[in-house]
Amino acid sequence: ELGWISKVYVNRPAVVRHAEQIKKWKTLKGNWQAAWLLKAVTCIDLTTLSGDDTASNVQRLCFKAKHPIREDLLKALDMHDKGITVGAVCVYPARVSDAVNTLKAAGCNIPVASVAAGFPSGQTPLETKLAEIRLAVEYGAREIDIVISRSLVLTGQWEGLYEEIRLCRAACGEAHMKTILATGELGSLANVYKASMIAMMAGSDFIKTSTGKEVENATFPVGIVMMRAIKEYYWQTGYKVGFKPAGGIRTAREAITWLMLVKEELGVEWLTPELFRLGASSLLGDIEQQIFYHVTGTYALQHELAMA
Amino acid sequence: PTGNTALVLSPPAAAPPLLLLGELSGEGAALPPGVLNVLAGPLGLCQALRAHPEVTSVTFLGAPQEELQALVWGSPCQGPRLGGPRGGRVVVIVLDSADLDSAAAAIAATTATPPALFPGGGCVVLTQDTVIAARERRLRARLGGLRLGDPTDPKTEVGPLPPGTLPPEEVVQEAREEGAQVFQAPLPLLPEGGHRFYPPTLISGVAPTSRCLREPAPGPLLVLLPVRGPTEAVAVASALPQTAAAAVWAQDITVALDTADRLPQGLVWLNALDLLDPSGSCAGGAADTDLDEALREFGCPPWEEPRKVDEPLSPLVTVDDPGDPELAQAVAAARGATLRWGRLPGASRARVLRGASAALGGGHGTPKDGDNGDTDGSLQRALLRWAARVERAGGAVQEVPGGRALVTRRPLGVLGVAWGWRRPLALRLLLPALALGNCVVVVAPPGGGGAAQRLRKALVAAGLPGDALTVLPGNSRGSGSQLARQHPDGLWICGGDADCDWASAVSVPRVWGVPEGVLGGPGQDPAPGAERELELRCTRPHCLWLTGGGP
Numbered sequence: 072e073l074g075w076i077s078k079v080y081v082n083r084p085a086v087v088r089h090a091e092q093i094k095k096w097k098t099l100k101g102n103w104q105a106a107w108l109l110k111a112v113t114c115i116d117l118t119t120l121s122g123d124d125t126a127s128n129v130q131r132l133c134f135k136a137k138h139p140i141r142e143d144l145l146k147a148l149d150m151h152d153k154g155i156t157v158g159a160v161c162v163y164p165a166r167v168s169d170a171v172n173t174l175k176a177a178g179c180n181i182p183v184a185s186v187a188a189g190f191p192s193g194q195t196p197l198e199t200k201l202a203e204i205r206l207a208v209e210y211g212a213r214e215i216d217i218v219i220s221r222s223l224v225l226t227g228q229w230e231g232l233y234e235e236i237r238l239c240r241a242a243c244g245e246a247h248m249k250t251i252l253a254t255g256e257l258g259s260l261a262n263v264y265k266a267s268m269i270a271m272m273a274g275s276d277f278i279k280t281s282t283g284k285e286v287e288n289a290t291f292p293v294g295i296v297m298m299r300a301i302k303e304y305y306w307q308t309g310y311k312v313g314f315k316p317a318g319g320i321r322t323a324r325e326a327i328t329w330l331m332l333v334k335e336e337l338g339v340e341w342l343t344p345e346l347f348r349l350g351a352s353s354l355l356g357d358i359e360q361q362i363f364y365h366v367t368g369t370y371a372l373q374h375e376l377a378m379a
Numbered sequence: 380p381t382g383n384t385a386l387v388l389s390p391p392a393a394a395p396p397l398l399l400l401g402e403l404s405g406e407g408a409a410l411p412p413g414v415l416n417v418l419a420g421p422l423g424l425c426q427a428l429r430a431h432p433e434v435t436s437v438t439f440l441g442a443p444q445e446e447l448q449a450l451v452w453g454s455p456c457q458g459p460r461l462g463g464p465r466g467g468r469v470v471v472i473v474l475d476s477a478d479l480d481s482a483a484a485a486i487a488a489t490t491a492t493p494p495a496l497f498p499g500g501g502c503v504v505l506t507q508d509t510v511i512a513a514r515e516r517r518l519r520a521r522l523g524g525l526r527l528g529d530p531t532d533p534k535t536e537v538g539p540l541p542p543g544t545l546p547p548e549e550v551v552q553e554a555r556e557e558g559a560q561v562f563q564a565p566l567p568l569l570p571e572g573g574h575r576f577y578p579p580t581l582i583s584g585v586a587p588t589s590r591c592l593r594e595p596a597p598g599p600l601l602v603l604l605p606v607r608g609p610t611e612a613v614a615v616a617s618a619l620p621q622t623a624a625a626a627v628w629a630q631d632i633t634v635a636l637d638t639a640d641r642l643p644q645g646l647v648w649l650n651a652l653d654l655l656d657p658s659g660s661c662a663g664g665a666a667d668t669d670l671d672e673a674l675r676e677f678g679c680p681p682w683e684e685p686r687k688v689d690e691p692l693s694p695l696v697t698v699d700d701p702g703d704p705e706l707a708q709a710v711a712a713a714r715g716a717t718l719r720w721g722r723l724p725g726a727s728r729a730r731v732l733r734g735a736s737a738a739l740g741g742g743h744g745t746p747k748d749g750d751n752g753d754t755d756g757s758l759q760r761a762l763l764r765w766a767a768r769v770e771r772a773g774g775a776v777q778e779v780p781g782g783r784a785l786v787t788r789r790p791l792g793v794l795g796v797a798w799g800w801r802r803p804l805a806l807r808l809l810l811p812a813l814a815l816g817n818c819v820v821v822v823a824p825p826g827g828g829g830a831a832q833r834l835r836k837a838l839v840a841a842g843l844p845g846d847a848l849t850v851l852p853g854n855s856r857g858s859g860s861q862l863a864r865q866h867p868d869g870l871w872i873c874g875g876d877a878d879c880d881w882a883s884a885v886s887v888p889r890v891w892g893v894p895e896g897v898l899g900g901p902g903q904d905p906a907p908g909a910e911r912e913l914e915l916r917c918t919r920p921h922c923l924w925l926t927g928g929g930p
Contacts, residue, residue, distance in 0.1 A: 080630040082650045084927040085481035299480045
């Protein structure tokens with residue numbers, strides 16, 4: 072429905088000002104901080120997307136995904152029996168079968184997410200994109216993160232964008248689809264809003280800010296705009312779409328700020344792994360450090376925490 | 380600022396912050412002892428203050444209290460009499476090309492913590508019809524998310540009502556009875572003292588006759604009104620009483636600038652709300668407060684008093700006062716003329732002045748008008764000088780947080796001048812007011828020949844609207860009150876005889892007791908500081924705050 076996006080106005084300075092204020096929110100301390108950090112852990116999509124990924128480092132990642140925080144730390148917080156794992160494991164399509172096999176052998180039910188559709192640039196023909204998605208689903212991925220063609224947004228071809236995402240959704244079949252908008256390359260906040268709406272209308276289960284490979288990844292103004300689009304879509308259709316900021320989130324403090332922002336803009340219902348994910352790789356290490364500090368009172372040395 | 384010492388008197392309830400200020404200013408030798416003194420006491424102390432021989436000027440700040448103002452008004456001490464900021468609300472205009480989410484976020488934040496300069500009153504939001512449903516939904520969601528609690532705790536956003544104010548329960552109740560929809564965010568568990576908290580409230584579906592719009596009520600109250608378009612928004616915003624600032628939200632830049640320009644409020648934010656300028660020059664103020672001038676007055680006049688020269692006094696002439704209907708007609712006509720004269724750009728007005736000067740030059744200047752120095756020659760010079768000033772008077776661009784602010788001065792509108800000195804009317808006093816776009820109604824004892832009529836004829840011939848300058852003969856005694864009763868936008872009182880009483884002056888926003896030396900001695904040009912003072916006195920500040928594009 073093109074009518075929904077024809078009257079979109081976003082005032083950039085106002086959004087940036089709002090984002091600045093968010094950074095000044097008071098930090099949490101003590102048990103509250105630990106609780107929010109554990110919540111953040113359950114929402115992480117533990118990611119490895121490098122050229123030099125092989126079966127061994129993917130295996131290591133999967134084990135870390137099953138035990139993200141050291142057992143004794145969890146015992147100290149009395150959370151060891153709550154089944155704290157990350158939200159998903161995110162890898163390239165070629166590594167999906169390794170991940171799936173490792174997780175099955177470890178007896179773990181975490182979904183494996185695969186990036187697809189010409190990740191990260193999206194500049195590949197539509198047929199190869201669809202083929203990639205189908206193959207990833209065949210290998211066992213239960214979630215697919217697709218990338219949109221930024222050129223369609225920048226040239227204003229909204230119907231073309233809708234069609235592309237719709238076809239990808241059909242190719243995903245049963246798998247759950249996240250649409251990566253690559254907001255750093257979309258040019259303006261109004262374009263981000265419009266692209267979010269089109270992605271939601273075409274059937275995405277989640278919208279994701281960025282691939283993590285752009286110059287500018289997940290920033291608060293972009294996050295605010297996308298969350299407002301999600302809220303508007305929910306008001307119009309009653310359908311809840313999830314949100315995933317990815318790229319550039321490295322510290323535990325930022326993770327908590329994202330959670331607080333979601334609570335303010337979208338509401339408490341969105342604070343679950345079904346509707347909110349954090350795309351990160353080194354974030355888990357920092358969160359574990361903070362929890363270690365909370366439990367023991369000192370920071371851990373590098374070898375004391377398991378490497379991802 | 381310029382070497383004055385201050386004695387601050389406050390009611391006991393509001394004393395602690397002021398006493399703290401007094402203490403702090405003494406520590407660390409920030410101010411020498413004795414410069415800032417704070418006394419907390421009952422109203423009776425004001426009488427004593429007024430009567431004390433060494434007190435030179437008295438002012439007050441805060442909500443108008445009748446007894447207090449009456450005390451101060453009749454004070455024998457010289458110096459400015461003025462009212463402090465009379466409080467005010469913020470009017471927010473949201474047009475259909477606005478970023479609704481950002482506007483809602485900003486409005487909710489302002490409702491929660493009202494800006495320091497405009498306490499009390501909450502916000503009135505005028506929204507264009509096409510987007511009103513979307514706005515309402517967003518505002519409700521935002522208001523529901525505000526957290527009430529201890530104001531010093533940074534996690535909470537809404538604090539308790541200020542001390543001494545009643546919760547606006549009656550106002551809300553009246554609104555409900557009129558059939559408006561009232562949405563109140565649910566109150567969470569409150570700490571002790573919880574009855575001082577009032578939940579953020581959104582009232583929609585009221586008309587401007589409703590009580591919640593006629594007077595500002597303290598507390599987090601938000602009133603939503605639909606308007607059909609930018610023109611209607613400007614009309615409604617101009618008709619709301621006691622508004623201190625305004626904000627226009629629209630992404631369409633021409634519409635936004637146009638609307639912002641037509642608003643009467645002294646401070647207009649564009650796509651922002653509640654941004655404050657640390658340097659203080661953009662405090663703005665409504666059409667009916669003069670905060671920055673009030674503060675500026677405590678200093679020396681920006682010129683030196685000229686030596687007093689003995690001038691021959693003209694004999695007191697008694698004449699019938701202009702009747703009230705006559706005055707009313709003159710003021711109404713002047714008000715009609717302000718639309719044409721006041722909205723002309725400075726260059727056109729300068730052209731009129733120059734034309735008048737040329738016309739006067741061709742006339743016969745008789746030396747017998749010389750008592751007050753108003754020879755035709757000096758009038759001509761004054762006309763040319765003011766024409767040059769008006770052309771240059773553009774305003775300033777101030778860098779402020781969020782962008783840039785355009786600070787300009789706008790004409791007051793209808794200026795009444797009550798002449799009470801024992802000299803014939805000094806026409807040079809009227810020139811600045813006319814030049815800067817006001818329309819002037821003067822009540823003065825007749826005298827000085829036909830100078831006034833000649834000047835008027837010259838100006839009208841050059842293009843001034845006929846009603847822009849009216850000189851009515853009348854007794855000086857009490858002419859101030861008479862003029863004040865007609866509600867001009869500004870009143871200049873020249874001389875104690877023409878003084879007006881408090882009861883009439885309360886309706887006039889800006890009253891100035893013109894000091895004797897402002898025009899310089901007879902035959903002299905006024906001092907440079909005096910010209911600026913005159914300029915400031917017949918205009919009010921207007922600040923347009925543009926966001927985006929600044930540092």
